[in-house]
């Protein structure tokens with residue numbers, strides 16, 4: 001076997017680092033020339049047929065694992081090499097591509113010594129793994145392939161989530177993928193509500209390199225809040241988290257897939273995509289939002305805060321959970337027929353900077369996706385004392401400029417409310433205190449919905465905030481003012497599937513980017529949800545904490 005032979009990828013620009021001739025495992029009569037370049041594994045069958053028809057080029061960026069092994073049979077001197085790929089494939093009638101599993105398995109028998117064949121196979125396996133890992137650039141924390149020992153994962157599966165198929169999906173796809181990647185995972189099947197929360201609150205986190213949920217968004221909400229309830233929350237919340245879609249909404253899973261740049265997919269295709277991203281093991285920071293309720297309770301949210309139409313649909317359609325994502329369509333139609341108006345006061349701290357003597361500069365704070373987490377105070381938008389902007393009326397950065405907003409009374413000092421676990425909130429005042437002067441109060445008090453989003457998707461097929469990214473320190477605040485017709489609302493909801501609602505030029509829809517918000521519903525009863533879970537109804541405040549958590553994503 002000549003491993004020094006110079007072979008290129010056909011363009012001459014990508015020389016092979018390893019070259020060998022092996023047989024196929026299924027058919028020993030078929031010999032293959034295999035070359036490993038910096039970017040690809042190229043397999044060419046050595047037959048008399050034209051070359052292109054017999055050549056397969058597999059990109060190493062699609063490879064999740066590679067290993068060598070020998071058979072127990074002492075008469076077999078050969079060693080074996082197997083590599084696992086999940087390339088994006090397009091069905092010829094469809095423009096949508098999704099990941100499909102490809103396994104390449106070779107038999108190495110060129111040498112007389114079984115040990116020599118084994119060493120050669122392991123050399124190849126190591127080289128494939130190393131080059132696959134080069135495609136993962138590492139920001140902060142741990143990369144699976146960086147460890148000298150196998151990666152250890154706690155995998156929490158909610159058997160009741162969605163259509164109740166999470167466990168079956170784990171058995172069909174995920175178990176195999178994790179084994180191919182050489183991830184040691186401990187499967188924990190959650191037994192009841194708050195089981196996951198209690199588990200992570202008590203767990204010895206030094207035993208785990210990541211905590212992954214296979215469920216809907218509700219289970220991740222439990223995990224995040226469990227971690228932040230620990231006395232060592234600062235360390236605990238740096239545990240890389242992962243998400244595999246098994247629920248009915250799967251908003252974070254759909255968002256991660258969206259951020260990876262791939263075309264939209266659903267159900268099992270989304271699961272394969274998220275499984276692939278999990279196996280590649282790239283860790284990014286993720287924003288969390290601190291939520292304060294009127295009772296003093298504090299929660300952490302990674303997805304959304306909702307009041308009005310969307311919260312009602314989410315909770316009222318719970319009874320149709322067994323039919324999966326269709327429950328939202330049914331819930332939407334039911335709620336549309338008896339459209340409600342929700343009365344309340346909404347205020348927010350815009351994600352803007354103020355300039356000094358040059359007047360008001362309504363400039364967005366830079367959203368650098370790769371930056372390390374900024375301290376909350378560095379994101380504050382405070383007018384300087386000599387700023388001519390102070391106490392003026394202005395339009396904030398709305399997609400709907402017809403909206404009039406008014407500045408609130410200035411208050412001299414900004415005290416904070418930092419008595420609970422987790423990082424302090426520096427933008428929020430107690431709910432019974434007046435808002436600081438740099439907050440904006442929305443003049444309308446009649447809404448159809450209010451929705452704060454920090455990820456792109458609200459469900460697998462709802463691209464609510466197309467601009468959102470994992471770690472930009474921005475809350476996308478949407479509200480729809482009362483007066484919208486049912487048909488206009490339905491059109492907006494349909495446009496949300498592809499994220500086209502913002503371009504629909506609807507006068508009732510407002511979108512603005514904020515750092516913090518306060519919502520005070522007037523009616524005594526109602527539904528407020530955080531990440532799709534019902535929370536205590538009443539006045540509520542929220543503040544974003546940029547990059548507080550870590551998520552294995554693309």
Ligand SMILES: Nc1ncnc2c1ncn2[C@@H]1O[C@H](COP(=O)(O)OP(=O)(O)OP(=O)(O)O)[C@@H](O)[C@H]1O
Pocket residue numbers: 158159160161162163190191192193194195215216217218219220222246247248249250251321532
């Ligand atoms: N074994 C179980 N039986 C009943 N409920 C459970 C169990 N395990 C976890 N739960 C609870 O089920 C709730 C809903 O789960 P989850 O959000 O993961 O699924 P879902 O609601 O179907 O999906 P989505 O949030 O995407 O709509 C969670 O709040 C969790 O506490």
